[in-house]
Amino acid sequence: xxxxxxxxxxxxxxxxxxxxxxxxxxxxxxxxxxxxxxxxxxxxxxxxxxxxxxxxxxxxxxxxxxxxxxxxxxxxxxxxxxxxxxxxxxxxxxxxxxxxxxxxxxxxxxxxxxxxxxxxxxxxxxxxxxxxxxxxxxxxxxxxxxxxxxxx
Amino acid sequence: xxxxxxxxxxxxxxxxxxxxxxxxxxxxxxxxxxxxxxxxxxxxxxxxxxxxxxxxxxxxxxxxxxxxxxxxxxxxxxxxxxxxxxxxxxxxxxxxxxxxxxxxxxxxxxxxxxxxxxxxxxxxxxxxxxxxxxxxxxxxxxxxxxxxxxxx
DNA sequence: AAAGATTCATTGCAGATGCAACAATGTCAA
DNA sequence: TTGACATTGTTGCATCTGCAATGAATCTTT
Numbered sequence: 080x081x082x083x084x085x086x087x088x089x090x091x092x093x094x095x096x097x098x099x100x101x102x103x104x105x106x107x108x109x110x111x112x113x114x115x116x117x118x119x120x121x122x123x124x125x126x127x128x129x130x131x132x133x134x135x136x137x138x139x140x141x142x143x144x145x146x147x148x149x150x151x152x153x154x155x156x157x158x159x160x161x162x163x164x165x166x167x168x169x170x171x172x173x174x175x176x177x178x179x180x181x182x183x184x185x186x187x188x189x190x191x192x193x194x195x196x197x198x199x200x201x202x203x204x205x206x207x208x209x210x211x212x213x214x215x216x217x218x219x220x221x222x223x224x225x226x227x228x229x230x231x
Numbered sequence: 232x233x234x235x236x237x238x239x240x241x242x243x244x245x246x247x248x249x250x251x252x253x254x255x256x257x258x259x260x261x262x263x264x265x266x267x268x269x270x271x272x273x274x275x276x277x278x279x280x281x282x283x284x285x286x287x288x289x290x291x292x293x294x295x296x297x298x299x300x301x302x303x304x305x306x307x308x309x310x311x312x313x314x315x316x317x318x319x320x321x322x323x324x325x326x327x328x329x330x331x332x333x334x335x336x337x338x339x340x341x342x343x344x345x346x347x348x349x350x351x352x353x354x355x356x357x358x359x360x361x362x363x364x365x366x367x368x369x370x371x372x373x374x375x376x377x378x379x380x381x382x383x
Numbered sequence: 384a385a386a387g388a389t390t391c392a393t394t395g396c397a398g399a400t401g402c403a404a405c406a407a408t409g410t411c412a413a
Numbered sequence: 414t415t416g417a418c419a420t421t422g423t424t425g426c427a428t429c430t431g432c433a434a435t436g437a438a439t440c441t442t443t
Binding site: 087088091092093094096097098099100101102103104105106107108109112128131132134135147148149193196197199200202203206207209210211213214216217218219220221223224225 | 239240243244245246248249250251252253254255256257258259260261264280283284286287299300301345348349351352354355358359361362363365366368369370371372373375376377
């Protein structure tokens with residue numbers, strides 16, 4: 080009898096499918112990270128992203144975070160409202176353009192970020208450690224996937 | 232003046248943070264894939280996963296798919312119900328163990344999968360093409376991230 | 384200056400999600 | 414056999430999400 084011809088349709092395996100694997104890996108990492116943040120600091124990943132961006136950028140608008148952190152503006156708005164209610168973020172109207180909301184960290188917000196960031200950096204370091212030399216390869220692959228879309 | 236010492240806390244950049252990048256890349260790929268599936272076939276990613284697993288495994292239970300496709304059982308249950316309502320999947324009670332639901336593809340379900348899989352395979356091929364040699368590196372990194380958790 | 388177009392942030396809404404509760408069924412030891 | 418415990422699938426519920434509609438402010442064009 081002839082050798083069995085490989086049939087990519089009959090042999091299709093979801094667990095070898097790249098989009099599925101990518102999603103499953105991201106979900107697992109996110110879950111572990113979110114769990115740590117929720118337990119230790121009581122904040123969500125969306126809130127963490129807003130805090131991290133405010134830490135880096137100072138006083139910015141919702142639109143700024145939407146653009147730079149790739150979050151829906153409604154998501155940013157809601158995360159910012161929760162952070163404001165918790166006392167970590169203040170909202171103010173921009174005098175030069177009264178449509179804009181100026182988000183900035185409060186004193187408590189800065190103190191929280193000072194505690195958050197070492198945990199995040201350590202989390203990333205653990206991840207890179209478990210990846211070993213594959214970490215750089217992963218960075219390169221993600222850079223391709225995250226590159227701006229071709230317009231064709 | 233001395234050279235500025237790199238300060239990982241002050242310099243923290245969300246867009247260089249591995250968990251964030253991994254999530255953003257997975258979200259982008261998933262969104263593109265889901266968009267194509269929704270437009271062409273009217274199904275969601277959860278439904279696609281159930282179909283793919285049924286294609287590979289034949290007649291299985293909800294619990295089987297939960298275990299092998301890493302989906303919450305409620306998610307599987309709801310996806311299966313939608314697929315049943317659409318005529319692609321049939322549910323039957325397992326006579327040997329009446330707690331189990333036997334899910335299997337209907338004739339229409341098999342026909343749909345025959346159209347779905349080439350699209351998925353082509354999508355993956357396009358992804359790998361844009362990654363070039365980095366595709367294998369990505370596979371290796373994802374294998375690490377997806378490896379069963381250490382128990383320590 | 385005024386009308387229309389554009390931008391910004393919030394909110395309503397529909398759909399998806401995860402968790403826990405639940406009912407139905409099965410297992411196993413006494 | 415019976416009664417405690419485990420497993421399976423569905424559903425209720427609270428939450429999150431993205432999209433679209435909205436209201437407020439600004440810009441543009443005439």
